[in-house]
Amino acid sequence: MKKQVVVIGGGYAGAKTVKKLSLDPTVAITLIDQNRFHYLQAETHEFIAGITRLEDVVVDLEHFCQEAGANVTFRKAHVDAIEFDDNRIKIGDEYLGYDYLVIATGSTTCPGHQEPGRCPDLPPDL
Numbered sequence: 001m002k003k004q005v006v007v008i009g010g011g012y013a014g015a016k017t018v019k020k021l022s023l024d025p026t027v028a029i030t031l032i033d034q035n036r037f038h039y040l041q042a043e044t045h046e047f048i049a050g051i052t053r054l055e056d057v058v059v060d061l062e063h064f065c066q067e068a069g070a071n072v073t074f075r076k077a078h079v080d081a082i083e084f085d086d087n088r089i090k091i092g093d094e095y096l097g098y099d100y101l102v103i104a105t106g107s108t109t110c111p112g113h114q115e116p117g118r119c120p121d122l123p124p125d126l
């Protein structure tokens with residue numbers, strides 16, 4: 001049975017991870033992102049300047065996963081929590097188990113936070 005790999009976040013980090021892992025036939029990968037479309041932020045200035053088209057700076061994650069291989073599926077969902085002890089993530093009322101988990105949820109700035117360490121505005125599990 002294939003190892004179940006769950007990747008949370010379809011940005012640069014998550015997408016690259018999926019692409020690499022998709023070459024391994026022993027794993028089944030589920031990419032989860034709350035948005036179906038990923039915007040290539042580092043290239044948006046070219047779109048704004050009229051040099052490239054919208055489709056050049058937008059990645060349809062559903063399509064990206066289909067192209068990546070039969071062992072890759074995309075799920076549009078917000079991950080609410082990670083239960084590390086039980087190797088599962090929580091999406092609404094549902095749980096999804098994993099053998100390996102990749103957390104590629106990006107980062108947020110924490111303006112006004114003076115002390116180094118955890119941003120107080122972050123949800124407890126992410």
Ligand SMILES: Cc1cc2nc3c(=O)[nH]c(=O)nc-3n(C[C@H](O)[C@H](O)[C@H](O)COP(=O)(O)OP(=O)(O)OC[C@H]3O[C@@H](n4cnc5c(N)ncnc54)[C@H](O)[C@@H]3O)c2cc1C
Nearest residue numbers: 009010011012013014033034041042077078079104105106
């Ligand atoms: C305008 C702009 C220009 C930039 N230009 C450059 C540049 O030229 N060079 C450079 O190196 N960097 C640049 N950056 C920074 C670069 O875009 C980021 O470093 C990069 O996007 C981080 O990638 P990531 O995959 O870690 O996270 P992200 O791209 O933030 O992806 C995280 C993904 O996780 C998803 N996610 C988060 N939480 C959850 C959840 N709970 N459930 C489900 N999904 C979730 C989000 O929807 C998102 O799709 C730029 C940024 C901006 C805004």
